[in-house]
Amino acid sequence: MKTRQLGTLEVSEIGFGCMSISANYGPAANINQGINVIRSAHNKGVTFFDTAEVYGPFTSERLVGEALEPFRDNVVIATKFGFKIDGSIGLNSRPEHIKKVAEESLKRLRTDRIDLYYQHRVDPEVPIEDVAGAVKDLITEGKVLHFGLSEASARTIRRAHAVQPVAAIQSEYSLWTRDPEQNGVLETCEELGIGFVPWGPLGEGYLTGKIDAHTQLDPKTDLRAEFPRFSPESITANAPVVDLLKQFAEKRKATPAQIALAWLLAQEPWIVPIPGTRREDHLNENLGAINIDLTPADLREIESALSSVSVRGDRMSEKHMQQIDHS
Secondary structure: OOEEEEOOEEEEOOOEEOHHHHOOEOOOOOHHHHHHHHHHHHHOOOOEEEOOOOOOOOHHHHHHHHHHHHHHHHOEEEEEEOEOOOOOOOEOOOHHHHHHHHHHHHHHOOOOOEEEEEEOOOOOOOOHHHHHHHHHHHHHOOOEEEEEEEOOOHHHHHHHHHHOOEEEEEEEOEOOEOHHHHOOHHHHHHHHOOEEEEEOOOHHHHHHOOOOOOOOOOOOOEHHHHOHHHOHHHHHHOHHHHHHHHHHHHHOOOOHHHHHHHHHHHHOOOEOOOOOOOOHHHHHHHHHHHHOOOOHHHHHHHHHHHOOOOOOOOOOOHHHHOOOOOO
16 A cells, blocks of 8 residues: 655545445444444555544544544544534534534544544635634644645635645545546646545445446435435446446456546546445455556546446435535
8 A cells, every 4th residue: 555645644545434334325334343344444554534523423433533543643534524413414614613513523533633624515604714714723723734625616725725725625536427627626736736535436336336226225324315326217327337347347357446446546646535335345345446557548448438428417416416616
């Protein structure tokens, strides 16, 4: 496992997304299973672990805190603020709220500092300069080490970075979600020396080839059940993306998931995907992506094949898409 830079923060080239262990993609896993898979990831060289207060809510941070406590000084923990935890999906990035919830996250994570603190969604009610200023205060106090933004526009990133340097941007990015290439975000990251962390690097499970129109997603526990891209019709319509990955994986004696992650790693040296899983076999499969070097010719071949495929369905539900910053 090599390392990569998110701004001045050094992390393993593949991180670990902890959300799906505790929430949002089906019922929560057994806590011991969650602790074991997180510790196993660390034993295999992963040093970068991603969570958020809203996952659970709160249960993911507690899990991560317990799992990583024995080797806290050898890992980088990222968490996020910015949602109202009141049963709605409303936003709250007022400076006093950020400072309050940072203290609560520190307790749950069993630590004295948050290595990377992301604004989970841009709050249109609070100027981004005020958000950056609040995080800057936390950095001055030593409670936060680096500042990040999630699903922010290029313009918002520039405004925030002018107040407090941004280490990383986290937005959805994968072979079937290419928005950061088209909206100026990747370009801005490169220009300003900011790292990029793709969430959903495996298309929220779809790019593994293990989801089909018969897959049952429980609307009570699985967010994807309300995402247009995960309707049975869209799952069927988007099969050519997975077929392409399967064909390419066969040639490389790999799996579709490994090709999808290797593709992200090959895009830029400052991109660090964070696939998540609760299963040891999937963890091993994901980490196997670091052994696959895609050549420029491979990338051109994938790009050429994808150019004739159009992806059907929005990546999230309408209420979630409304919280994406396009300013």
